[in-house]
Amino acid sequence: MVKVREENEKLKLLLSQISRDYQYLQMHLHGLLQNEEETKKCTDASSSSTARDFTHEQNIEEADDLVSLSLGRTSSSIDQPRKDGRSQLSSTNGKDDDDDDKMLHGAGLALELGCRSEPAAQSTDNSSGGPKEDDQTEIWPPSKTLKTTRSGEDEVSQQTHLKKARVSVRARCDAPTMNDGCQWRKYGQKIAKGNPCPRAYYRCTVSPSCPVRKQVQRNSKDMSILITTYEGSHNHPLSMSATAMASTTSAAASMLQSHSSTSQQGLFNSATAPISASTNLQGLNFSGTSTLSQNSRLPQQHFYFPNSSVSTNNSHPTITLDLTVPTPSHFGRFPLASGSSFSSNPRYPSTSFNFSSSLDHNNTLQLQSPWNSISHTASGYFNYGNYGNRINQVGSALNIGKQPIFQEHNKLYQSHVQNQNASPPPPPLHHPQMSTNSIATATKAITLNPNFQSALAAALTSFLGNGGTSSTTGIRENHKSGTIVESSPGLKLKPSESLTSNSISHQAKIE
DNA sequence: CGCATTTGACCTGCGC
C-alpha cells in the first residue's frame, strides 16, 4: 500500500505537471491572441470597413478551425453558449470579437473524448437542450457555411456534414455483426452495387435520439471480412467498450474533418496532393491537421493509424481501418479474438471485436482499439512503450488480466520492469543505433510534447471515464525518469477536469 | 403482446 501510494503521488505529480504545461500553453495562446487582437484593433481604426471585415473573417476562420477539432461529444462548455439561441460560429458582427476570443480560449478545454459519463451530457434529461442541441455538438464540420448562416439552417447543415465523416473498420468476423459494445437496431438492408452480399443498416438504440448509424457489409471477395462503417457520434453515456469505440471512431472522424478543413486552406502540407479514392496509406500520417497547433504556433500534430486508408469517394470522407492485415508487433497489434468480449447485447452473440485496453509485446497500452495505439517506431516515429512512457492497465474491471495472453504480457512486463530498475532501458531491437542519450532526449521531447499529454489524458480518461465504472482499473506508467508510476483506485480524477484532449490518438513525431 | 427484423416503397443526391 505504501508503494502504491507513492506511485499514486508520482502520477498525481505527473498530472499536475501536465496541467501546468497545458495551462501555460493556453495562457501563451491567449496572450498571442490578445496581442493579435490589439494589433487588429489598431489596424481597424485606420483601415476601411472592407479591410476590417476581411480581418474579422480571418479571425472567424481560425475559430472555426479550432472548433472542428472537437471529438465527438463535446462538453457543456461548448453547449453552454448555444443555450442563448445563437450560434457561436455564425457570428459575423464586430462586437463578437470577445466571443470569438473566448471560443478560441476555451476551445482547448472543449476538446474532449467522444463520450462523457456525466448526466449533463445526456440528451434524455437535458432540460435546456434537447436532441437537436446534442446533435449539433457532434463533430463540428469545417464548412464555411457556418460562418454566414445561423440557427436552424446551421443545424441542418452541420448534420449533413456530420454524416459525411465515416470510419470504416475491416475485420474478420463470422457473425453477422461485430460486437462493439453498443446496442444497434437494424432498420434497413440493401443490395449494394458490385457486392452480392447485402448491406445492413443499423442505428444506435441506446438513446432514441442518438444519431449514430452503422453499415455492415461483407467483403465481396472475402466473405470472412466484415466491413463496418460508423457514422456520427453518440449523444449518451456508453459502456466502457462502446466508449472506446465511440472515442476512436470520433477521433478518426474528427481527423477527417479537420483534414478536409485544413487541406481546403492549403495547410495540410502532406495532403495538398489529393487523396485518391481508396488509396491505401500504410501508416497514414495525418500531419498538420490541427489548426490549434497552427494558430498557436505549436508543433504540428500527427495522427497515425496503421493499416488505414482514406477514401473520399461519394462525398463521404471515410477512413478505413483494416484490421485484417497482420501488423508488426511494434504496432501494438494483437489478435482480435484475444480480448475481452463485451457482449452487452445478447442479441448479438457475435465475434467479439476487441476494443479493450490491452498490452502488446512491448507492454504498451493499446488505447482501447487495436488501431489506436500510441506505439509506433517506424519512420522516425516514437514508441512510447519502448522509450519510457509505459502505460499499463492491470486488473481492470474488464478482467483482461485473466486471459493468458495478458498474463504472459504481464510477466514480460514485470521482468522488463525489473530490468529497467537495474539498468537504463535497452534500445529497441528495431532501433539498435539509438543511444541512451538519444533515448533520453527523445523521451524528454515526448513528455514535453503536448501530443503526448493529450494521449496520456485520453488514456486516463478512457479508463477513468464512465462515472467510475472503471474504478478498479489501475494505470501503470513508466514516466520519463524511468521510474514506474502506478495509479491506484485511490486516484480520483473526474473526466471533466483538465483531462481534455484534441485527439485520443495523437502521435508525436520526433524530428 | 411487445419488440426486432424484413422488405418493398420512397426519398435524395449525383452523373449524364
Place this chain on the structure above:
DNA sequence: GCGCAGGTCAAATGCG
C-alpha cells in the same frame, strides 16, 4: 430531366 444507386421509412412479419 432522367436514371441509377445509396439511404431511409414503415407496414408486414417473425420470434420469444
